[in-house]
Amino acid sequence: MSGIHVSTKINGDAVEYVCDVEETLLDVLRDKLGMTGSKEGCASGDCGACSVTVDGRLTCSCLMLGAEAQGREIGTIEGVAKGTELHPVQQKILDNAALQCGVCTPGFVVAAKALLEKNPDPTETEIRYWLAGNLCRCTGYDKIIRAVMDAAAEMRGN
Amino acid sequence: MRYESPQTVEAASALLAGEEGLARVLAGGTDLLVQMRSGMVEPDLIVDVKNIPAMTSITEENGGYRIGAAVPSAEMNEHEGLCALWPGVMEGADLIGSTQVQGRATMVGNLCNCGPAADSVPGMVAANAIATIIGPNGRRDVPVIDIPVAPGKSTLAKGELVESVFLPARPKRAGDAYLRFIPRTEMDIAVVGVGVSLELDDDGICTDARVGLGAVAIKVLLVEDAAKALIGSKLDDASLKKMAAATSAACKPINDKRGTIEFRTKVAGVLATRAAKIALERANTRASNGGEK
Numbered sequence: 001m002s003g004i005h006v007s008t009k010i011n012g013d014a015v016e017y018v019c020d021v022e023e024t025l026l027d028v029l030r031d032k033l034g035m036t037g038s039k040e041g042c043a044s045g046d047c048g049a050c051s052v053t054v055d056g057r058l059t060c061s062c063l064m065l066g067a068e069a070q071g072r073e074i075g076t077i078e079g080v081a082k083g084t085e086l087h088p089v090q091q092k093i094l095d096n097a098a099l100q101c102g103v104c105t106p107g108f109v110v111a112a113k114a115l116l117e118k119n120p121d122p123t124e125t126e127i128r129y130w131l132a133g134n135l136c137r138c139t140g141y142d143k144i145i146r147a148v149m150d151a152a153a154e155m156r157g158n
Numbered sequence: 159m160r161y162e163s164p165q166t167v168e169a170a171s172a173l174l175a176g177e178e179g180l181a182r183v184l185a186g187g188t189d190l191l192v193q194m195r196s197g198m199v200e201p202d203l204i205v206d207v208k209n210i211p212a213m214t215s216i217t218e219e220n221g222g223y224r225i226g227a228a229v230p231s232a233e234m235n236e237h238e239g240l241c242a243l244w245p246g247v248m249e250g251a252d253l254i255g256s257t258q259v260q261g262r263a264t265m266v267g268n269l270c271n272c273g274p275a276a277d278s279v280p281g282m283v284a285a286n287a288i289a290t291i292i293g294p295n296g297r298r299d300v301p302v303i304d305i306p307v308a309p310g311k312s313t314l315a316k317g318e319l320v321e322s323v324f325l326p327a328r329p330k331r332a333g334d335a336y337l338r339f340i341p342r343t344e345m346d347i348a349v350v351g352v353g354v355s356l357e358l359d360d361d362g363i364c365t366d367a368r369v370g371l372g373a374v375a376i377k378v379l380l381v382e383d384a385a386k387a388l389i390g391s392k393l394d395d396a397s398l399k400k401m402a403a404a405t406s407a408a409c410k411p412i413n414d415k416r417g418t419i420e421f422r423t424k425v426a427g428v429l430a431t432r433a434a435k436i437a438l439e440r441a442n443t444r445a446s447n448g449g450e451k
Contacts, residue, residue, distance in 0.1 A: 014428055019159040020159075021160065021161040022159060024192070026190065043195055044192045044195060044196075045188055045191075045192060045255070045256075045259055046256075048256065048258055049210065051258055052159070054261070057230070057232060057233075057261040058257050058258050058261050059258050059261040059262050060190070060258045060259070061189050063186075063187055063191045063192070063259070063262060064187060064191070065184070065187070065191070065204075065206075067161045067163070067206070068184075068187070068208070069208060070163070076263075083327075099280060111257065111258070114257075115257075127345060129257075130257050131257075132256055132257070132344045132345050133255065133256020133257050133258045133259065133345065134256075158313065
């Protein structure tokens, strides 16, 4: 088979591509579509750097074939900011200096945004459990957790 | 490598049956993609079952629930009815991996991968969940306990796949729970896992019990002697002690860096006791709410 033709939606835009069976959604995003915001850390679903949403549900794009995106709605880090206006999670990560090398950051942003859409007022413990699948080897997590709590408060209007 | 995404279970079965090489079912993919990536398996055919309505839905059936084999754990744990009726099964599934993995991983994938430490399986075994299997010879219903044989090896024949799992209705004073031991607080593989399901009469006497035990043998076990120790009792200390001893006696664990044989054997009894107490509390709460929650 020469390739699989896939029609999908990414960040609200209709997208078509041809991929091999073995290619993951992450491979397609990065290598075929030039969307390099999603990062490959472990390629085995452990680190969360490749987090995207599929039909609104948080998932690792390394654990999904490109072919599986047929007919789905994919959300990536590239769709989080509105033009130059950052999402509150992004802004609070900057304000809290909650990143160093930045490789894990897109995954944290996508995951935290998904949490706040489901639960606008999470406890610190809930945030920590929700983000347990996002690994950061630089910051020690505390600043990231604080950034998410700040973003949640801002989005609630406090 | 071929990728197919059929619309019916029968078509999926026909594809699996007709493949001469290695065929793999793709539901959540959280095991399959990792196995492919590491070179453990190189399938000639991948059958994605997520476009099959019967495999992607949760439906009420005779007071119980039928859960499609491709329903991810996150979706089950958002289902109020399921969480109210079988909280122990749901909490077992909820322990598998991260939020991201939860969004894809399925209980049936966990079951058919046949890992002894699969967190969702002891709870299903305790619940006497029934798997509906579709294959070249039609449909058959099999208790979940009869599916795994050994790591990576199941009793499914060529061309067969699990379409759904059925969790039955239960009397109003009934409850279940799953507990596991891991050295960390999250994102780890069970060293021991125990699921307990109880049914009690209006006087609080246990009329039925099932104990599922994971990570201490080549496959998940149903510990009948542990259940027998509870049936007819009010879960007094003596019965619980007997149940714990029976659970420990059933263990045939390996020795590895995550737990010694002695440790796993002892912890199995401790967790079984604690899970039984939680199941009892849930049964009583549910009964006092008239069979709801």
